[in-house]
Every structure is written in structure tokens, then in C-alpha cells.
Amino acid sequence: MIDIVILIMLVLLAEVSLLRNNYKGISPVIIFVASFVLIYLLPLFFYQYVPSSKLNLLREYEIDIAKETIRIFIYTWSFTTFILMFRLGNLKQKKIIYNYKEMSSRVKKLLPVAILITIIFLGAGVGFSPTTMLNRILDPRHYTYIKSGMGPLIHLRLGLLYVLIMMAAMLVVIDKKSIKSRIILIGVIFLSLLGGGKASLMIPFLIIFIVYMKLKPPRGILAIKLYKMFMVQLFLVFLLMVSFSLLRKSGEHIPMRDIAYNIIEYQQEVYFLPKVISIFDWSPVYIYEAILSSIIAPIPRIIWSSKPYVGLYNIFWRPVFESKSVQYHTSTYGCLSEAHMLFGSVGPAVYGLVFALLVYWLYKTIISSHSLVKFYVAIFLHFWLYLFLRAGFTGTTFSVVIIYIMLGYALIPKDKTSLSIRRHKIDPKYG
Numbered sequence: 001m002i003d004i005v006i007l008i009m010l011v012l013l014a015e016v017s018l019l020r021n022n023y024k025g026i027s028p029v030i031i032f033v034a035s036f037v038l039i040y041l042l043p044l045f046f047y048q049y050v051p052s053s054k055l056n057l058l059r060e061y062e063i064d065i066a067k068e069t070i071r072i073f074i075y076t077w078s079f080t081t082f083i084l085m086f087r088l089g090n091l092k093q094k095k096i097i098y099n100y101k102e103m104s105s106r107v108k109k110l111l112p113v114a115i116l117i118t119i120i121f122l123g124a125g126v127g128f129s130p131t132t133m134l135n136r137i138l139d140p141r142h143y144t145y146i147k148s149g150m151g152p153l154i155h156l157r158l159g160l161l162y163v164l165i166m167m168a169a170m171l172v173v174i175d176k177k178s179i180k181s182r183i184i185l186i187g188v189i190f191l192s193l194l195g196g197g198k199a200s201l202m203i204p205f206l207i208i209f210i211v212y213m214k215l216k217p218p219r220g221i222l223a224i225k226l227y228k229m230f231m232v233q234l235f236l237v238f239l240l241m242v243s244f245s246l247l248r249k250s251g252e253h254i255p256m257r258d259i260a261y262n263i264i265e266y267q268q269e270v271y272f273l274p275k276v277i278s279i280f281d282w283s284p285v286y287i288y289e290a291i292l293s294s295i296i297a298p299i300p301r302i303i304w305s306s307k308p309y310v311g312l313y314n315i316f317w318r319p320v321f322e323s324k325s326v327q328y329h330t331s332t333y334g335c336l337s338e339a340h341m342l343f344g345s346v347g348p349a350v351y352g353l354v355f356a357l358l359v360y361w362l363y364k365t366i367i368s369s370h371s372l373v374k375f376y377v378a379i380f381l382h383f384w385l386y387l388f389l390r391a392g393f394t395g396t397t398f399s400v401v402i403i404y405i406m407l408g409y410a411l412i413p414k415d416k417t418s419l420s421i422r423r424h425k426i427d428p429k430y431g
Contacts, residue, residue, distance in 0.1 A: 018085040028362040035386040054271040062274035076352025084360040094370040159407035169211040269334030276337040282344030290394040297399035311395030338392030376408045
């Protein structure tokens with residue numbers, strides 16, 4: 001697997017050298033690589049040092065199957081991404097078109113709505129008991145069971161908060177003297193943390209960093225820019241460690257070594273990958289069920305109370321591997337397991353190509369799009385690269401992406417070309 005590490009390092013070096021002024025420290029490439037390393041590489045490199053890791057239960061030939069599948073995937077992604085970087089380096093950065101007053105007004109109108117929806121989210125399922133709602137904030141994992149049937153409310157809340165964080169961050173960057181904008185941004189970040197999981201700690205900061213890089217990219221010599229980006233990446237690693245430390249029970253102390261163990265143990269995609277490949281031979285039935293699940297998933301249970309639990313996990317994998325897990329359980333076995341189900345032996349190569357094209361489109365949009373709505377879509381899909389790697393693209397994942405994008409188009413002020421629209425007043429070469 002050392003060859004994969006070397007290949008990834010070469011891609012990261014190529015990103016810096018080929019993109020030049022278009023280089024973004026928290027780029028789609030960085031997010032993809034970090035997610036890939038976390039989900040697939042770390043478990044393979046260190047499972048022997050973590051007694052509780054399920055990979056210790058795999059046989060040698062199963063480990064070999066996982067390694068070869070991962071190798072095909074990342075080689076395809078790396079070579080395709082390298083070729084596409086030549087095009088990214090020649091793009092011209094464009095300024096985002098926005099109306100400051102309209103955006104500020106929209107944020108102030110949406111903030112009370114976000115507060116109300118968050119209160120409903122915390123109170124639903126616990127009888128709106130203040131004590132229980134507070135416990136849900138302090139120990140959200142204990143109340144995971146409540147999420148069953150609450151998909152529309154959860155996604156409406158998160159989609160609204162992502163839109164608010166992006167626009168509030170833009171207001172702060174545009175007008176640094178505005179104390180009100182800073183307070184609103186801090187308030188929205190706080191709302192996103194209430195009752196959320198590990199990702200709720202990292203996503204707000206990812207959005208803020210991406211917004212800042214677009215509006216105020218680091219200037220100066222390359223070494224200084226790389227140093228600033230490296231410090232931001234270290235901060236995100238720190239957030240990751242803090243996120244997994246929150247897996248502990250209230251009042252429980254977990255040593256740093258055990259936090260690292262939690263991070264490795266939490267990733268189960270490599271464990272289930274060879275098992276899925278060994279047991280499930282490709283069949284067009286899997287494609288049919290994946291498409292059907294993607295269509296059914298957005299329908300709320302309040303409308304269709306008997307709606308089946310959809311997705312490849314619930315239909316095929318759960319009955320075989322985790323039949324005793326609770327019905328609302330939505331664990332996934334990784335994008336490579338999905339790739340095998342949909343495309344068989346060529347699945348890893350197909351998904352490597354798909355991820356490379358997605359990373360290219362996100363990078364291109366962040367660099368050269370002047371549309372505020374498209375910028376939001378790119379930001380949203382930017383940090384969802386991690387979830388795509390863990391969950392694939394079908395079933396609930398597909399429906400959630402569509403919902404969040406639709407919320408963005410509905411809530412963000414539309415692009416206009418009239419003279420009443422102001423452009424962001426920064427150096428033209430910096431977008």
C-alpha cells in the first residue's frame with residue numbers, strides 16, 4: 001500500500017505546482033484525499049495495533065481483495081485528476097455577484113426560522129421536555145433512535161443552516177467591521193452544533209474556510225500560502241480528534257491513544273468490502289433496487305407510514321451481515337461496496353472516474369463561477385465528498401443531496417444582472 005501513499009503525495013504536489021494561483025488549501029482534492037485516507041488507508045495500515053478493529057477478523061485473502069479493490073479505485077482517480085489539473089490551472093478566477101443588503105436581509109429573516117426548526121428538532125420525540133432536550137444536546141448519540149421517521153425535518157434544518165453559515169460567513173468577510181454579522185455567524189454555528197453528530201463540529205468551519213478562500217485568497221509567495229493552508233489543515237485534524245472524543249459518555253475521560261483507536265475502529269468500510277465482493281455477484285437487480293431506493297427515499301413517512309427501509313444496506317447487506325441491528329440503522333459499507341453492486345469488477349475504476357470528474361467540477365466551480373447559488377452547491381458537495389466515500393451515491397444519499405440543493409436555490413438570493421447588483425470589490429484576479 002506504500003505505492004498508494006506515494007501516488008497520493010504526487011497528486012498533492014501536482015495540485016500545488018499546476019494550479020498555481022488557483023490552488024485552494026481546503027480544496028476538493030484535499031477533502032477527497034483526507035476522507036479516503038481516513039476511511040480506507042488508516043484502517044489498513046494500523047488495524048493490527050487496534051485489538052478492537054474488525055479487520056483483525058478478516059482472513060489474508062480478504063485483506064488482499066480489499067487492497068486490490070482500493071488500489072484500482074485510487075489509481076483511476078489519481079491519473080484522471082492529474083490530467084484534469086492542467087485545465088484547472090488555466091482557469092480565470094471570477095468574482096461572485098451578490099447584493100449585500102438583500103443577502104443581509106435574507107440572513108436576518110431566516111435566522112428565526114432556523115431557531116424555531118432547531119427547537120422542534122430537539123423537542124420532537126421527547127415530548128418537548130426541557131430537561132430531556134438539554135440531555136439530547138449534551139449526549140446526542142443516546143437519542144439516535146429518534147431520527148427514524150424524522151428525515152424531512154433533519155434535512156430541512158441542516159440545509160437551512162448550511163445556507164445561513166455560508167451567507168453569514170460572506171457578510172463577515174465582506175464587512176469585517178460588522179459586529180452584528182459576527183454575532184449572527186457565531187449564533188448559526190452554535191445552532192448547527194445542537195444535537196448534532198461528529199460532522200456538525202467540522203462542517204461549519206469547512207464552509208467558512210472555503211468562503212474565505214474564495215473572497216480573500218492568501219496572497220504572497222507560494223511558501224507563505226502553503227504555510228497558511230497547512231495551519232488550517234492542522235486545525236481541521238484537531239477538530240477531527242475533538243469530534244471523536246465526543247463519542248465518550250458524559251463525564252468519561254478518554255486518553256488520546258483511545259481517541260486514535262476510536263477513529264480507526266469507527267471505519268468499517270474496509271472490513272465489509274471483501275465480504276460484499278465475495279458474497280454478492282453482480283446482478284442488474286442491484287441497479288434496479290438502487291434506482292428505486294433513490295426515488296422512494298425522499299418520500300416522508302408521515303405521508304407513507306409503511307414505507308420500507310431502502311438502500312443497498314437495508315435491502316441486501318443488513319440481512320446478511322447485521323441482521324440483529326436496529327431497523328433504523330443506516331450504516332453504510334462504503335462507496336466501493338456500492339460500486340461492486342452496480343458495476344461488478346469494473347466498479348472501482350468507474351467510481352474512481354466519477355469521483356475525479358466530481359472533484360474537477362467542484363474545483364472549477366469554486367474558482368470560476370460567479371453565481372452565488374452555484375457556489376453554495378459547490379461548497380455543499382465539497383464537504384459531502386466524505387459522505388459520498390462512506391455512503392456512495394444512491395438511496396438516501398441521492399435524495400438528501402437533491403433536497404439540500406433545492407433548499408439552496410429556494411433560500412439564496414437569485415443572481416441578477418441589473419445595475420442594482422454590486423460586485424465584490426477585490427482585486428479582479430482573485431475572484
